[in-house]
Amino acid sequence: MRVRLSKSFSFEAAHWLPTFPEGHKCRRLHGHSFHVDVVAEGPVSEETGYLMDFGEIKKAIAPIEDALDHRCLNEIDGLENPTAEHLSRWIWDRIAEEIPCLFEIRVQETCTSECVYRGEALSERLCSA
Template sequence: MQFTISQRFYFDAAHTLQREIEAEGSRRIHGHTYHAEVSLAGARDPATGMVIDLGLLRQRLETVRERLDHRLLDEVAGLGPATLENLCLFIANALSDLRPRLTRVRVWRDGVGDACTLDLTP
């Protein structure tokens, strides 16, 4: 049997973005509340009954959150332009050593209704 475990976190951050549409507002520093959810899949450990200890997963997510929360995303090393796609990839890369491995990263902004999902399943 394979189980999927998910955990969510959020962060508030500012950024700029070079765009052709809505260009003026995007070029100015502006901020959003971002939500992120990571999922991983694997077998349940018979000894613990868990796929992964959720406390461990929360610790790892907190380290990622600290790198993004209340930051100017333009200055976050390794992120690139602060798009939803790049945020998904940044989070996936930061957690790439988790076992079992990530299967999905989703980032969204409730305030404007945007979302991006990165599926990592083969």
């Protein structure tokens, strides 16, 4: 039995997107209530009945949340161009080691705009234990 688990968190942050065309609204400093889903996929242990403790995901997310919440994302190392695409990879890179079954990171900037990132080498990462 395989399952996909999702744990979500939210944070408020400002950003501006330096690669957008001059005059584009996204070039101006503005803020979002970002919503992030951290998704893990893998086999359910026959013995325990679960894939992983949601608390482990929460623990991995805590420092990320702290680094991003109420910040200007452009000022954070590695997020000088804080598109949703770069943000999803930035989050992935910081929690992948702690969540071996990490499947995808979903970053929502608004209710209708979402970026999904599944890492660069998903097939090697897929949990098979």
